[in-house]
Amino acid sequence: MIALARMLGSMLIGAAAWQSAHPPLPNLSPAEFERRVRQAVQLDFQVQRDFTYLEQRRDVKISKLGKVTIGPLRTFQVLPAPAPGQTYKRLIAENGVPLSAEELARRDAEHQKDIADAQERQRRESASQRSDRLERAAAEQRQRDQILEDAFRVYAARIEGRTTVDGQPVLITHLTPRRDAEVSTREGRWMKQFEGQLWVAEADYQVVKIDMRATSDVTIGWGVVGRIHKGSRVLYVRRRFENAWLPAETTYEASGRTLIFRPFQFNVSTTYSDYKRRDKSMNE
Numbered sequence: 001m002i003a004l005a006r007m008l009g010s011m012l013i014g015a016a017a018w019q020s021a022h023p024p025l026p027n028l029s030p031a032e033f034e035r036r037v038r039q040a041v042q043l044d045f046q047v048q049r050d051f052t053y054l055e056q057r058r059d060v061k062i063s064k065l066g067k068v069t070i071g072p073l074r075t076f077q078v079l080p081a082p083a084p085g086q087t088y089k090r091l092i093a094e095n096g097v098p099l100s101a102e103e104l105a106r107r108d109a110e111h112q113k114d115i116a117d118a119q120e121r122q123r124r125e126s127a128s129q130r131s132d133r134l135e136r137a138a139a140e141q142r143q144r145d146q147i148l149e150d151a152f153r154v155y156a157a158r159i160e161g162r163t164t165v166d167g168q169p170v171l172i173t174h175l176t177p178r179r180d181a182e183v184s185t186r187e188g189r190w191m192k193q194f195e196g197q198l199w200v201a202e203a204d205y206q207v208v209k210i211d212m213r214a215t216s217d218v219t220i221g222w223g224v225v226g227r228i229h230k231g232s233r234v235l236y237v238r239r240r241f242e243n244a245w246l247p248a249e250t251t252y253e254a255s256g257r258t259l260i261f262r263p264f265q266f267n268v269s270t271t272y273s274d275y276k277r278r279d280k281s282m283n284e
Contacts, residue, residue: 025159025171026202033157033173037198040205043144044247049080051246052278055089057270066226066258070266080278086115143185150188153181157198165209166240169202175212193218194234206245210236217256226264228256247272 028036055078059071075093088111092099099107125133155175163170177192196212214232232254239248248271255265 025162028159030156030158033159034152036205037157037200037207038152040200041148041207043148047244047246048078048272049082050278051241051275052080053078053246053272053276054274055270055272058268060252060266060268062226062258066260066262068258068262068264068266070268085118147185147187150181150183150185151191153183154178154188154191155198160197162202163199165199165201168240170199170208171202173198173200177215190218190220201240201245206238207236208238208245210234226256226258228254232256241275242277246275 055076056073057076058073061069061071063069072095074091075096077090077092079088079090081087090104090111091107092104122130122133154177156178157173157175159171159173161172163172175196175198177195179192181188181192183189183191193214193216194212195215196210198207199209200206201208212234214228214230216230218228218232220226220228233252235249235251235253236247237249238245240246249269251267251269253267255263257263
């Protein structure tokens with residue numbers, strides 16, 4: 001009996017420890033989950049504006065004849081600026097080869113001239129020109145807001161599990177598109193043909209990862225209208241730095257054809273690294 005009691009006691013202690021280490025998933029209604037994510041969402045330009053960082057990417061280009069080409073691997077030192085349109089993506093290497101000091105100096109001088117010219121244009125602009133410029137900026141913000149709003153309209157989220165990323169508990173949810181959702185942007189229309197997973201930090205509901213695949217062929221425009229095939233993938237990953245979730249990788253895996261039936265296939269990634277707090281005094 002004593003041995004049996006000890007065994008049962010050990011089992012109960014073990015179960016309690018397991019429950020402590022694996023708490024139940026939050027019992028949230030879809031509306032409450034959406035509210036928390038919506039409240040926490042910050043777009044990349046918002047979370048990155050306080051940091052300098054390195055960006056590595058290859059650009060996908062489509063010619064007028066529908067030929068798809070992948071550009072060289074370019075590395076940029078990104079230097080955010082408080083004024084819209086003045087963030088400097090400073091090219092520092094191409095295919096792993098650093099630019100010369102002379103080329104860097106030439107590009108830096110060109111950037112400074114562009115800023116000076118923009119400031120001079122603003123100084124000389126009329127009231128109507130200033131109004132037009134501010135309206136263009138506001139229109140860009142409205143477009144970003146509409147795309148985000150379409151995402152909430154299109155996707156129904158279901159919490160499926162929990163994992164740990166950078167020491168933080170993260171909820172894994174499945175995103176299922178509502179085919180009949182009313183949307184106002186072309187991105188919203190594309191969303192209806194993608195399904196996958198959304199990972200959010202349990203502490204603050206910040207986006208950690210998005211992994212989506214096309215469930216059918218998607219008609220899309222890249223200057224030349226074409227089609228990407230079912231199974232094409234979009235992957236977006238953030239990593240935790242200090243107290244923020246910052247972009248780490250965006251990957252596109254796609255195959256399809258252009259309008260004139262040229263087939264294409266590519267797998268390209270943009271990575272973000274080496275984050276450092278921006279010295280704000282340099283821009284004041």
